[in-house]
Amino acid sequence: MPKHAQKPVCILATGGTISMQKTAHGYAPMPGFLKNAMATIPELQNPDMPTYVIDEFEKPIDSANMTPEHWYRIGDYIKKNDGEYSGFVVLHGTDTMAYSASALSFMLENLKKPVILTGSQLPLFETRNDARENLINALWIAGNYVIPEVCVYFNTKLFRGNRVKKIDASSFSAFASPNFPTLGKIGTTIRIRQELLLKPSQNDLHLQKFQPIHAGILRIFPGMSLDMIQQMLQPPLQALVLQSYGVGTAPEDPHFLNLIEKAVSQGIVIVNCSQCSYAKVRMSDYAAGSALLDTGVISGADMTVEAALTKLFYLFSKKLPLDEIKHRMKLPLCGELTE
Secondary structure: OOOOOOOEEEEEEEHHHHEEEEEOOOOEEEEHHHHHHHOHHHHHHHHOOOOOEEEEEEOOOOHHHHHHHHHHHHHHHHHHHHHOOOEEEEEEOOHHHEEEEEEEEHHHEEEOOOEEEEEOOOOOOOOOOHHHHHHHHHHHHHHHHHOOEEEEEEEOOOEEHHOOEOOOOOOOOOEEOOOOOEEEEEEEEEEHHHHOOOOOOOOOOEOOOOOOEEEEEOOOOOOHHHHHHHHOOOOOEEEEEEEEEEOOOOOEEEEEEEHHHHHHOOOOOEEEEEEOOOOOOHHHHHHHHHHHHHHOOOEEOOOOOHHHHHHHHHHHHOOOOOOHHHHHHHHOOOOOOOO
16 A cells, blocks of 8 residues: 655645535535535544645636636646645536546646546535545545546546546446546555556646637537538637547538638638547548548547647647647647547
């Protein structure tokens, strides 16, 4: 068994179901509730557990209200307090957890310690809940293992943060990592797959704030309106995640392809990601994909839509030339895609 770190783990509560209580309008996050609830959990008082400090957003939020400014608040907190803790557990709502985990994986450059996002499908106050197990194990991992990346822990599994998708709104197995193995499995024993972990950087931790960009997501479907697509591809759009079929195919309709090609020529960065959860874009496999490739669309390989979108935020925020943004979109920066 690994030894506890000398420094405590920071539990940063942003809100989400795990810290909600019932109200007349349904579950809602309540300030101060989490700290009081955690004080009643015997396992957290066990001397074998890592020591921890709890902090929370002044106004905890439902993750449906998460914005890039909230991502920055979380990242800024971690950057400013990095030297005080052995790791961070970020309590977060499940609905946008995959977006936040992906965003933080890019924002927190040169990360050397675990940042583990977790939450629950049922609140901590409910008699039957998944919150307790997720919280205890995320805390245990953050305090006992050197994992230099942003992760998601949920229902016995540790995932790379920029590889997860929420796949179930009611099951305790809410998340999956379709195109990359889990980093760890927690049962009667804990197995962390060290060979899969990112290598720690020798450089200092740097926080890259996201600047506002005009980005969108377009999911292709049979019978889609070309007028609607034309409207979407107008300025001030800067970047688009195109969700295509299968391994990256799209209609060979010349009017559609002309719209895409024109948008690319005007400087809009278009990244092709598959609608399939388990897939890697290979546009040259089919003529219907090659036609899209010829327009200048970039392959998103096996990235999730959440990772592709937040990666665009990240690269545009660095004020890079368009050619450099397109080049880096095809490269794995922090384990988000397989070349």
